[in-house]
Amino acid sequence: MNKSFSNPFLLSGRRVLVTGASSGIGKGIAILISQLGAEVICNGRNEKRLEETLINLAGTGHATAKFDLNDVEAIQPWMKKISQQHGKLWGVVHAAGIQQTLPAAMVSKEKFDQVFTTNTKAAFFLAKSIFSPSIRDEHGGSIVFISSVMSLVSQAAISTYSLSKAALSGLSKSLAVEFAPKKIRVNCISPAYIMTPLLADMTKKWSEAQVNELVKRHPLGIGEIQDVAYATAFLLSDAARWITGTNLVVDGGYTAL
């Protein structure tokens, strides 16, 4: 008897939009899922850096799609155009996001809106758009929000950031229920500290002692981009067929401490 194994972890024939694909976690995700067979639409605001991501992708059928997600009302028309040009979308990974270290006393409406719009509002409108029949793959789909352990625990001076990520948890649960009839799953991934340009920028302001203190808070050490990419690929795949409305913590043990 010949039973061929069909690998549920592969993403062949799946078209996925990845935001924040010009660097860090988004770039790492785009590369890994291309290696697993996905066709990747790389979004960011810097065309040159998007092109650099593009040339590192495996396989064919990929494209760049430069767009500023802060223009939330234009997200759906933009995604519709992508769908018309390249084909229907299976998934969207919202890896674009900004960090903000600011004591609450210093948060103005503008500063609040900056973080909330990119991290949370854009996530909402990306998810809402992919639900449209003219955009989504008829077989189903998977939406992944790259959140943060700061959606579950927090620290001083990151109130807007924590808020923006915790909001994704609530959003993903409701959408998970609402989109289930169309077999679209919605999940969050909550990484702890990952070595990326964003983190390097943040810790520039810290003393060496503070940086060492941070590393010690991760039983398995600081994370790498691949750690988040593997988890994302899993949630995008059929191996996660029955997983929706959850927050996958990928944190080297940070929240276990």
Added chain:
Amino acid sequence: MKRSEIIPELENVLGLEVGTINEDANIVDVPQWDSMAILSFIAFVEDQFDLVLEGDQIAEVKTFKELFDLIGDKFE
């Protein structure tokens, strides 16, 4: 912002009682100036003076006078 204005501004933003900070004081003698205050100070300076101070620079100064000297000619 003028140098003469920074102390009241900081006390306000950090939620400290008026008079907590004065230029001649040694930083270590002011317990309310903790790691949170340092982080806030860095964010404050970046926001108000467009200047990014680093943790190591701050760790080296002893008095508030030396701390504000780091802002130097960025004051009005």
